[in-house]
Amino acid sequence: xxxxxxxxxxxxxxxxxxxxxxxxxxxxxxxxxxxxxxxxxxxxxxxxxxxxxxxxxxxxxxxxxxxxxxxxxxxxxxxxxxxxxxxxxxxxxxxxx
Amino acid sequence: xxxxxxxxxxxxxxxxxxxxxxxxxxxxxxxxxxxxxxxxxxxxxxxxxxxxxxxxxxxxxxxxxxxxxxxxxxxxxxxxxxxxxxxxxxxxxxxxx
DNA sequence: TTTCTATTTGGCAAAATTGCAAAATAGATT
DNA sequence: AATCTATTTTGCAATTTTGCCAAATAGAAA
Numbered sequence: 321x322x323x324x325x326x327x328x329x330x331x332x333x334x335x336x337x338x339x340x341x342x343x344x345x346x347x348x349x350x351x352x353x354x355x356x357x358x359x360x361x362x363x364x365x366x367x368x369x370x371x372x373x374x375x376x377x378x379x380x381x382x383x384x385x386x387x388x389x390x391x392x393x394x395x396x397x398x399x400x401x402x403x404x405x406x407x408x409x410x411x412x413x414x415x416x417x
Numbered sequence: 418x419x420x421x422x423x424x425x426x427x428x429x430x431x432x433x434x435x436x437x438x439x440x441x442x443x444x445x446x447x448x449x450x451x452x453x454x455x456x457x458x459x460x461x462x463x464x465x466x467x468x469x470x471x472x473x474x475x476x477x478x479x480x481x482x483x484x485x486x487x488x489x490x491x492x493x494x495x496x497x498x499x500x501x502x503x504x505x506x507x508x509x510x511x512x513x514x
Numbered sequence: 515t516t517t518c519t520a521t522t523t524g525g526c527a528a529a530a531t532t533g534c535a536a537a538a539t540a541g542a543t544t
Numbered sequence: 545a546a547t548c549t550a551t552t553t554t555g556c557a558a559t560t561t562t563g564c565c566a567a568a569t570a571g572a573a574a
Contacts, residue, residue: 321443321462329439329446335507336437341562342426345433346418349426358521365418371563373522383510392520392572402506409499410432413480438532455551468533470552489542489550 338382339406343367344375347396348403351385355395435479436503440464441472444493445500448482452492 321329339345343365350356350364362372376396379385384403387394398404418426436442440462447453447461459469473493476482481500484491495501 321440325443326439329442331511332442332504332507333437333439335510336433336442336503337561340430340433340437342423342430343418345426345429346422359519368564369521370523370565373520374563377522389571392518392570394521400506400510402509406433406503406506407429409497409503410429412499413432413497414428434531456549465534466551467535467553470550471533474552486541489540489548491551 335382335384338378338384339403341375343372344379345407347375347379348384348398348407351396352398352401352404355388355397357393357395359393361396432479432481435475435481436500438472440469441476442504444472444476445481445495445504448493449495449498449501452485452494454490454492456490458493 339348346365347361350361356364358369358372358376361376362369365372376385376387380387380396384398384400385396386399387396389395436445443462444458447458453461455466455469455473458473459466462469473482473484477484477493481495481497482493483496484493486492
């Protein structure tokens, strides 16, 4: 595997890793058509708020979601709609199991 | 997060996890239009053959690739073409970084 | 300013992933 | 049968990921 190709797959794998967690998939689903704060997402999932913050950070760093500060809150929204197509495809894979 | 939803995202996350490794993304790319044996893939990537075997097993268990035995060799091929669209989308995400 | 409220960060232990080496299998060839 | 050859499995140590708690920040409200 040559160096450029290797780098390409390495970068791509980072994106897949960012998606490879049930809580993060839930977040994507939840913010696809409405903005939600860290606290709201925390309550929906039922996890410690620091844990939620870290999950959001991973998605943020990969430019999958984006946060907008309003007063004390940071509202997150989905930035990459094609991620939803990923998920439909993933479902096809699951159903063939 | 209710139980059914949780299960759905848990299953989806498994598929994303299967894709979240540079070697496994390379494999998918390599077998998308030609069948390759474990040994051939091992040489292309430059990894221990037992490591390659494990990567292939992960993709196989998730029905992403399928192996066909011919003589002593097992030739793998891509089963889920929509995975390639995943990768195009992942590239869009990367380029926005 | 002091006090809330929302969010992030650091620390840490538990769990999962990774990759090599060695041993085990499977089956083809001699 | 014995011997190759390809692949898988086991064992294990190193690395990474995860999630809670406690502490730190940021900024709004009183």
